Amino acid sequence: xxxxxxxNPHPAGCSxxxxxxxxxxxxxxxxxxxxxxxxxxxxxxxxxxxxCICHLCGAxxxxxHSCLHCVFFGCFSKKHIHEHAKNKRHNLAIDLLYGGIYCFxxxxxxxxxxxxxxxxxxxxxxxxxxxxxxxxSMWEPTKRELELLRHNPKRRKITANxxxxxxxxxxxxxxxxxxxxxxxxxxxPLLRDFFLSDRHKCxxxxxxxxxxxxSQLFQEFYSGHRSPHIPFxxxxxxxxxxxxxxxxxxxxxxxxxxxxxDVLHRHCKGDDNGKKANNPNHCSCIIDQIFTGGLQSDxxxxxxxxxxxxxxxxxxxxxxxxxxxxxxxxxxxxxDGSVVNGDSHPSGATTLTDCLRRFTRPEHLGSSAKIKCSxxxxxQESTKQLTMKRLPIVACFHxxxxxxxxxxxxxxxxxxxxxxxxxQPVDSLNNDNKYSLFAVVNHQGTLxxxxxxxxxxxxxxxxxxxxxxxxxxxxxxxxxxxEGYLLFYHKQFLEYE
Numbered sequence: 001x002x003x004x005x006x007x008n009p010h011p012a013g014c015s016x017x018x019x020x021x022x023x024x025x026x027x028x029x030x031x032x033x034x035x036x037x038x039x040x041x042x043x044x045x046x047x048x049x050x051x052c053i054c055h056l057c058g059a060x061x062x063x064x065h066s067c068l069h070c071v072f073f074g075c076f077s078k079k080h081i082h083e084h085a086k087n088k089r090h091n092l093a094i095d096l097l098y099g100g101i102y103c104f105x106x107x108x109x110x111x112x113x114x115x116x117x118x119x120x121x122x123x124x125x126x127x128x129x130x131x132x133x134x135x136x137s138m139w140e141p142t143k144r145e146l147e148l149l150r151h152n153p154k155r156r157k158i159t160a161n162x163x164x165x166x167x168x169x170x171x172x173x174x175x176x177x178x179x180x181x182x183x184x185x186x187x188x189p190l191l192r193d194f195f196l197s198d199r200h201k202c203x204x205x206x207x208x209x210x211x212x213x214x215s216q217l218f219q220e221f222y223s224g225h226r227s228p229h230i231p232f233x234x235x236x237x238x239x240x241x242x243x244x245x246x247x248x249x250x251x252x253x254x255x256x257x258x259x260x261x262d263v264l265h266r267h268c269k270g271d272d273n274g275k276k277a278n279n280p281n282h283c284s285c286i287i288d289q290i291f292t293g294g295l296q297s298d299x300x301x302x303x304x305x306x307x308x309x310x311x312x313x314x315x316x317x318x319x320x321x322x323x324x325x326x327x328x329x330x331x332x333x334x335x336d337g338s339v340v341n342g343d344s345h346p347s348g349a350t351t352l353t354d355c356l357r358r359f360t361r362p363e364h365l366g367s368s369a370k371i372k373c374s375x376x377x378x379x380q381e382s383t384k385q386l387t388m389k390r391l392p393i394v395a396c397f398h399x400x401x402x403x404x405x406x407x408x409x410x411x412x413x414x415x416x417x418x419x420x421x422x423x424q425p426v427d428s429l430n431n432d433n434k435y436s437l438f439a440v441v442n443h444q445g446t447l448x449x450x451x452x453x454x455x456x457x458x459x460x461x462x463x464x465x466x467x468x469x470x471x472x473x474x475x476x477x478x479x480x481x482x483e484g485y486l487l488f489y490h491k492q493f494l495e496y497e
Contacts, residue, residue: 040126294390
């Protein structure tokens with residue numbers, strides 16, 4: 001149930017900032033934002049890359065913070081900045097990635113009107129230097145909206161039992177393939193945060209932009225309405241911009257996902273023909289920020305051992321399973337496949353680890369697929385190995401099973417690490433590569449007469465089954481026991497729920 005709470009529109013803020021606000025504190029804070037946080041120019045970005053390291057361990061990552069009282073950089077994750085604050089009694093530090101001010105007395109990030117104003121001004125300057133301008137300007141309440149906040153201080157609080165964000169979708173005639181992907185996308189944490197913060201600035205005609213329709217769809221999902229939504233406009237736009245999906249025949253959900261991401265990617269750039277967005281490697285749209293990874297292919301000559309490397313963008317990884325057209329065997333060394341990240345599974349069950357290990361193993365191309373080696377200057381046999389050069393925020397796995405055979409793959413709701421070649425779960429200082437399962441698309445039947453459903457995660461630990469217009473509560477066991485067709489994982493440290 002939703003609860004009513006009262007919010008003060010004028011937060012008092014932190015009193016400990018007064019010790020910092022002396023002499024030329026505003027100019028000093030501006031210099032810190034310019035040089036070490038936003039870094040608008042090429043020179044300041046180079047300076048930040050060279051100088052912003054932890055003064056205790058030398059790390060660049062681990063949520064680096066800078067002391068506001070002296071020249072000291074320290075890791076927040078390893079609490080090196082905390083040690084400095086305690087020893088020197090320097091109470092304030094600034095997050096060098098997001099620009100937030102942290103108070104070690106309050107033990108929280110704090111708000112100060114004057115500091116916030118300086119942060120916004122310097123961020124706009126940096127955006128201008130980078131050529132971004134006002135395209136990604138932050139939302140700020142108008143005077144009218146502030147007045148409404150003053151006179152209506154009660155807000156809705158999202159509680160553990162809240163159903164906001166859960167909404168069924170009407171099947172418009174064999175459109176379960178679309179409905180299941182829409183459910184997965186609308187429950188993608190970072191994509192949801194983007195659309196609900198009104199970040200999309202349309203550069204197309206609004207009645208033809210799929211991104212605008214997705215923005216409206218998010219508003220519908222999180223409006224609090226419980227009646228099923230009719231996605232007729234979304235279907236029309238998909239038919240218009242991805243004509244191979246037009247018609248009322250059953251379509252493949254994986255094919256729809258890729259087509260939808262492609263159209264969203266093109267419309268984010270304001271060009272339906274994709275002329276401005278034909279290179280995902282150099283695209284900063286929200287779709288590529290969240291879904292695009294880099295797949296590295298290394299081809300090694302068997303004669304001179306020279307290596308030819310290419311890196312291609314990817315939105316998903318297709319993995320072979322037993323019953324697919326490609327031979328398969330378990331690959332977890334010294335294991336019968338009964339444990340995945342601490343979870344027990346039937347002995348002999350194929351695991352997601354097995355699939356990823358197989359995907360990244362070297363493959364001998366053979367005499368029928370010789371390549372011309374740049375070192376030997378002749379056609380030679382070679383081996384090919386795929387690795388993940390850059391990991392996406394959302395990792396989507398497409399399980400390529402032959403629908404004539406039943407299958408079960410053992411996967412976990414917490415995949416602990418993906419780093420190049422898939423590795424078994426290990427303790428790592430870098431938690432950035434830990435993923436959480438948040439959506440599973442299932443398929444029953446055949447492609448011609450089958451049906452798609454989705455399991456989606458709400459509030460970190462609650463699962464629901466979405467079957468077109470019907471949404472029912474599910475358990476994690478229901479999810480893990482299902483025969484997943486598409487698995488969606490989200491980087492844990494970027495989930496804000």
